[in-house]
Amino acid sequence: MSAAPRTMPLTSLAKTIRSKNAGVDKVTFDVIFQDKKSYDLVRRSRALSREAACKIYGIPDSRISDHVEFEPGLAIKFTIFRKMPSGSVGDPDIFGSQQYGPLLAVEVPLP
Amino acid sequence: MIVAESRSSSPAQPHANRGLRILCPNGHLGFAPTKLGSFNLGLAAEPDMVACDSGSCDCGPVPLGSDGTASPLAWQRHDIEAMLVGARRLKVPMMIGSAGDTGTNSRVDRYLGIVKELAKEHKIPRFKLGYFYSEISKDTVRRKIESGDPVRGLDSRPDLTLAELDATDHIVAVAGVHPFIKLLDMGADVVIGGRSSDCAIFAAPAIRKGYPEALAYFYGKVMECASFCAEPYAGKESIIGEITMEDVKVTAMLPEQRCTVASVAAHSMYERSNPYYEYFLGGHIDMSQCVYEQFDERTTRVTGPKFIPAQELRVKLEGAGKVGERYVGMAGVRDPYTISRIDEVIAWAKAAVRERFGDTGYQLTYTVYGRDGILGDLEPLRNRPSHELCIVVQGVAPTKEMAEEVCMIGTRQMFYARLPNVKGTAGGVAFLLDEVMPASAAYRWTLNHTMRIDDPLELFPVHLTEAGI
Numbered sequence: 311m312s313a314a315p316r317t318m319p320l321t322s323l324a325k326t327i328r329s330k331n332a333g334v335d336k337v338t339f340d341v342i343f344q345d346k347k348s349y350d351l352v353r354r355s356r357a358l359s360r361e362a363a364c365k366i367y368g369i370p371d372s373r374i375s376d377h378v379e380f381e382p383g384l385a386i387k388f389t390i391f392r393k394m395p396s397g398s399v400g401d402p403d404i405f406g407s408q409q410y411g412p413l414l415a416v417e418v419p420l421p
Numbered sequence: 422m423i424v425a426e427s428r429s430s431s432p433a434q435p436h437a438n439r440g441l442r443i444l445c446p447n448g449h450l451g452f453a454p455t456k457l458g459s460f461n462l463g464l465a466a467e468p469d470m471v472a473c474d475s476g477s478c479d480c481g482p483v484p485l486g487s488d489g490t491a492s493p494l495a496w497q498r499h500d501i502e503a504m505l506v507g508a509r510r511l512k513v514p515m516m517i518g519s520a521g522d523t524g525t526n527s528r529v530d531r532y533l534g535i536v537k538e539l540a541k542e543h544k545i546p547r548f549k550l551g552y553f554y555s556e557i558s559k560d561t562v563r564r565k566i567e568s569g570d571p572v573r574g575l576d577s578r579p580d581l582t583l584a585e586l587d588a589t590d591h592i593v594a595v596a597g598v599h600p601f602i603k604l605l606d607m608g609a610d611v612v613i614g615g616r617s618s619d620c621a622i623f624a625a626p627a628i629r630k631g632y633p634e635a636l637a638y639f640y641g642k643v644m645e646c647a648s649f650c651a652e653p654y655a656g657k658e659s660i661i662g663e664i665t666m667e668d669v670k671v672t673a674m675l676p677e678q679r680c681t682v683a684s685v686a687a688h689s690m691y692e693r694s695n696p697y698y699e700y701f702l703g704g705h706i707d708m709s710q711c712v713y714e715q716f717d718e719r720t721t722r723v724t725g726p727k728f729i730p731a732q733e734l735r736v737k738l739e740g741a742g743k744v745g746e747r748y749v750g751m752a753g754v755r756d757p758y759t760i761s762r763i764d765e766v767i768a769w770a771k772a773a774v775r776e777r778f779g780d781t782g783y784q785l786t787y788t789v790y791g792r793d794g795i796l797g798d799l800e801p802l803r804n805r806p807s808h809e810l811c812i813v814v815q816g817v818a819p820t821k822e823m824a825e826e827v828c829m830i831g832t833r834q835m836f837y838a839r840l841p842n843v844k845g846t847a848g849g850v851a852f853l854l855d856e857v858m859p860a861s862a863a864y865r866w867t868l869n870h871t872m873r874i875d876d877p878l879e880l881f882p883v884h885l886t887e888a889g890i
């Protein structure tokens with residue numbers, strides 16, 4: 311018998327994981343949960359806390375403009391400053407729409 | 422007391438005790454065609470107005486900087502035709518903000534031309550066509566800066582410098598409710614707006630009718646992306662929103678879609694850094710105390726937003742400027758040793774460009790797909806590149822000839838890069854094309870700022886003309 315898993319993939323708890331421009335200088339990430347239980351589990355686990363977001367993307371806290379636990383939408387949301395405004399020469403993601411990739415690999419510690 | 426409506430009332434059946442109801446067909450008119458099925462269901466519900474926005478910064482700085490557009494004329498015409506014919510048949514006003522993606526004067530004129538043509542084509546009885554511009558000259562902004570009134574940066578940008586202003590080609594100011602209200606007061610049946618806050622298009626008629634500002638701006642916020650506030654996901658479908666003295670209700674028109682508490686609340690997060698605040702000329706709304714309730718199967722009811730008037734009027738400015746002409750090259754790599762030293766290959770090619778053109782006066786960028794092409798410095802797996810890479814090279818310079826040469830050297834010299842232990846000595850990269858390709862000129866966002874103004878109409882001159890037969 312193997313021990314019960316101590317983590318769960320974020321992808322099995324969230325119904326939406328996305329990124330998109332928030333104006334021309336920022337990209338925002340939305341992780342939206344199916345139900346309050348999943349939302350609370352992830353929120354309490356700190357797997358998507360401000361500090362965790364910095365670690366996932368390898369950025370200092372100053373790159374994060376907002377981090378919100380948004381209960382009405384059952385969502386955790388954070389926003390980062392772009393390295394360069396959208397569509398500048400060399401910006402590979404004009405809409406900011408593929409920046410969420412690393413969030414799909416997040417494992418959520420279980421209590 | 423307002424008499425409570427019957428909860429069984431279907432949005433498709435007009436009823437007596439109701440507030441202002443607006444049909445929104447599209448979150449960005451012209452960018453992808455409006456779906457007509459749900460739009461016609463919306464028209465059948467006899468809304469009091471048909472309105473939507475047609476702009477976005479999302480498509481990058483090229484459309485504004487070049488005074489061009491990101492949407493084909495045929496799609497813009499298709500969407501305007503559906504709205505115009507529908508609204509004139511019901512004899513209700515129709516309003517479009519942020520004409521042609523950017524809201525520059527040429528885009529407003531283009532939409533006016535489309536409306537006039539369509540009115541003739543469909544033999545629509547004569548109606549009043551109102552419009553306003555929102556493009557502003559660099560001199561207007563320069564005078565403001567020189568008078569000691571700083572043009573402040575948004576999103577941690579510094580105050581605007583004269584040098585940055587000089588590097589700008591086109592600037593639009595983002596209108597609030599004011600020009601829309603003014604044009605409706607003047608009797609306009611159809612309004613074409615320059616760059617506008619998308620929420621202002623819907624808030625304007627509501628404020629004009631005396632509904633509370635907090636609810637009116639929230640109404641605009643929830644309406645502006647049409648079916649993006651409904652589920653399951655389906656773009657370019659229509660919704661109807663209703664504002665009363667007490668609440669805002671929003672209903673999906675596509676039979677398969679519903680506006681749920683979850684979908685409407687989640688929409689308040691979309692494309693914005695904070696779900697609780699929405700800023701526009703004249704103030705902002707605080708949505709942190711909003712209450713979302715399922716009203717009927719396809720309708721969500723919202724109460725509780727607050728309006729906070731601004732201490733001073735600061736208008737948002739968007740500006741873009743040309744960086745240079747641009748060429749693009751591509752190269753592939755399969756040799757694992759070369760992949761492990763790809764930065765040296767790029768450094769070799771960069772050095773060759775430097776030898777020809779020096780250190781400045783051009784831009785040369787490398788995007789390494791298969792390693793960190795999409796995330797750049799945010800990529801956690803940067804040290805685990807794929808077994809093959811695609812490198813996209815961009816050369817940007819003042820002339821096409823120079824941009825082509827910068828890009829050509831920067832691409833072709835990867836072929837000749839000298840790595841100490843490489844086994845393959847007949848060419849370091851694979852070419853899909855042995856050429857570099859002309860691309861759109863490169864632009865950048867130079868302005869994402871706010872400027873103080875005295876009168877909310879001062880940058881948005883309104884005009885009234887006629888169309889139809």
